[in-house]
Amino acid sequence: MQGFADFLGLLNIALMVFTGFALVDAAVRREDAYRAADKKTKPFWLIILGLAFVVSLVFPIMSFLPIIGLIATIVYMVDVRPALRGLPGGGRSSRRGSSSDGPYGPYNGGR
16 A cells, blocks of 8 residues: 555656646746637636646645646646747747847848
8 A cells, every 4th residue: 555655646746746837837928928829818827727736735636626737737738838839939928039129030220
């Protein structure tokens, strides 16, 4: 029985890591990317994934609440995240261009 308990403990840690990754990923995406991908809003996903993370910390894996959180995390990872990554710029909030870049590319000083 101890081996099964150890396995469930490792499974619970894996669930926390998976949910934490999804929460951080949702947090770094731009707000407007969610609307552009026609998905729920960024605060909606942050609340859902945050609750899933807290539930995975508090409740054991064999309870039904972590399973619901796992389902919500899987929905984010297989539906929302690919849609956000498919947008130009990947939906990330960090900007990679120069400060002199315009909407059509870098400004070259009228040359």
